[in-house]
Amino acid sequence: MALTDVKTAANRLTELLAGLDEATARGDSVLPGWSRGHVITHIANFSRAMTRQVEYALRGELVEVYDGGRPARDADIEAGAHRPAAELIADLNDAITALLAAWDRVGADDWSLPILHRNSTLAHGIDATWRELTVHTSDLSLAVTPADWPAPFCAHLLDFLRPRTPDGVHLVLHPTDGPTWENGTGEDHVLTGTLNALTAWYAGRTPDSPVDGRRPELLPWP
Known part of the structure; x- marks a missing residue:
């Protein structure tokens, strides 16, 4: 940064x-x-x-x-x-x-x-x-909106928010416009969407475009 x-x-x-x-x-x-x-x-x-x-x-x-x-x-x-x-x-x-x-x-x-x-x-x-x-x-x-967040910021925010993934969940984010991101161990929850949409969801904000997949209940911000 x-x-x-x-x-x-x-x-x-x-x-x-x-x-x-x-x-x-x-x-x-x-x-x-x-x-x-x-x-x-x-x-x-x-x-x-x-x-x-x-x-x-x-x-x-x-x-x-x-x-x-x-x-x-x-x-x-x-x-x-x-x-x-x-x-x-x-x-x-x-x-x-x-x-x-x-x-x-x-x-x-x-x-x-x-x-x-x-x-x-x-x-x-x-x-x-x-x-x-x-x-x-x-x-x-x-x-x-979150759709305007720069890609480096999205990458930073995803890593900062890793503690939001609950125990027993293996969260896999598959951005259509970026590399796959994973966190946690346990039951697979695989989500797809744009990098910004996935980051917005993980940050507790409303994505500007669809996020597909079974979303786990996230923990609070660290």
């Missing part, structure tokens, strides 16, 4: 939301119970949280991802989701600008520095940034 991929995802998101009006901001996202305002607020809050992870890591320090943990994270999303559209976008743009600037300060020898986000490293943190920006852009239910 390269920083250029994160910047491309960030640009796609900000361009998609340029000129957001009130009705669109209040409209439903694809995430149950969340408006687009909720998704935008979450991305902005995540961006600030990850910026802090980067800044502290570069100083040789660790800091919690969200002060107050998951309850405070969820409360902040709900509190910010209903702001005027212009305020939502200004906040998002400021947060993403700061995050990209933070990633620009990471040197070649810094990627192994630890962070508390998933108890991982800066290298994993930039992957998480790529996932958050890319997946949630399609969650806005605007012009971008």
